[in-house]
Amino acid sequence: MKNYTVRKLLNHEYKKWLLKKHYAKRLPFISYGYGLVDENYNILGVCTFGTPVSRLLNNGYCLFNNYKVKTLELNRLVMNSNQEKNLLSYFLSSCLKLLPKPLAIISYADPSNNHNGYIYQATNWIYTGLSQQRLDKINIKDKNLHSRNVKNNNIIKISRVQKHRYLYLLGNKTQKKEMLRDLKYKHLDYPKGNNINYECIDIDMKIQPELFSF
Numbered sequence: 001m002k003n004y005t006v007r008k009l010l011n012h013e014y015k016k017w018l019l020k021k022h023y024a025k026r027l028p029f030i031s032y033g034y035g036l037v038d039e040n041y042n043i044l045g046v047c048t049f050g051t052p053v054s055r056l057l058n059n060g061y062c063l064f065n066n067y068k069v070k071t072l073e074l075n076r077l078v079m080n081s082n083q084e085k086n087l088l089s090y091f092l093s094s095c096l097k098l099l100p101k102p103l104a105i106i107s108y109a110d111p112s113n114n115h116n117g118y119i120y121q122a123t124n125w126i127y128t129g130l131s132q133q134r135l136d137k138i139n140i141k142d143k144n145l146h147s148r149n150v151k152n153n154n155i156i157k158i159s160r161v162q163k164h165r166y167l168y169l170l171g172n173k174t175q176k177k178e179m180l181r182d183l184k185y186k187h188l189d190y191p192k193g194n195n196i197n198y199e200c201i202d203i204d205m206k207i208q209p210e211l212f213s214f
Contacts, residue, residue, distance in 0.1 A: 001087070006094040007207060009035040009046065014076075017046040021078050021200050028053075028075040032099060036079065036091040041206045045079035045088070047095045052106060060104055060179075063167065067182040069175075072099070074107035074168075077119065080202040089122045096123075102171035104179065108163035114194070120166040121190045128185035130162040164191055 014033035019026070029050040036045035052058065052073040060069045079088055096105070108131060109117030117127070169179045 001090045009033045034095045048076040064182045071104045102175045105168040112161040125166040
């Protein structure tokens with residue numbers, strides 16, 4: 001993978017990618033945004049991390065019994081089509097190395113969008129089962145509006161599809177051992193199934209060369 005680098009992106013760079021390419025078509029809260037960049041400065045993929053939607057996950061609450069650690073959610077991971085084999089795994093692994101430590105990272109794979117989390121399996125995340133059953137508020141006038149933003153009575157409640165929940169622990173050997181020992185969830189076997197890629201456009205964008213440091 002010597003022809004590729006992973007770099008921090010400017011806000012406008014990852015925003016265009018996520019709004020035009022990701023199936024959710026909305027921006028989550030983002031603390032760190034990274035891009036996979038080739039030798040010609042083309043951005044080939046975007047990965048972002050931010051504060052988990054559930055406040056109960058902050059500082060490791062709900063993940064650990066007593067251990068306190070900053071918690072982020074991997075909330076977007078997208079790449080242009082027809083890339084070489086294992087490039088996505090390289091990209092995600094490189095992003096994880098750039099994050100501060102210690103850290104607990106949670107992410108979800110959505111079965112309703114035919115995702116089983118194979119990229120997390122390929123990069124050795126811990127599978128902890130399905131997310132809790134919840135009800136979502138859906139604005140019947142704007143179905144893309146997140147339930148947290150609904151402020152009127154034009155809503156219905158539906159059961160949210162339970163998602164596959166994955167966890168990745170960052171830290172030195174001692175910190176990771178302590179987190180594993182105190183983890184509330186059991187390590188479960190990885191789920192299997194047929195992944196189906198959704199149709200989306202590829203993004204043609206270059207990173208500014210001056211952002212690189214050699």
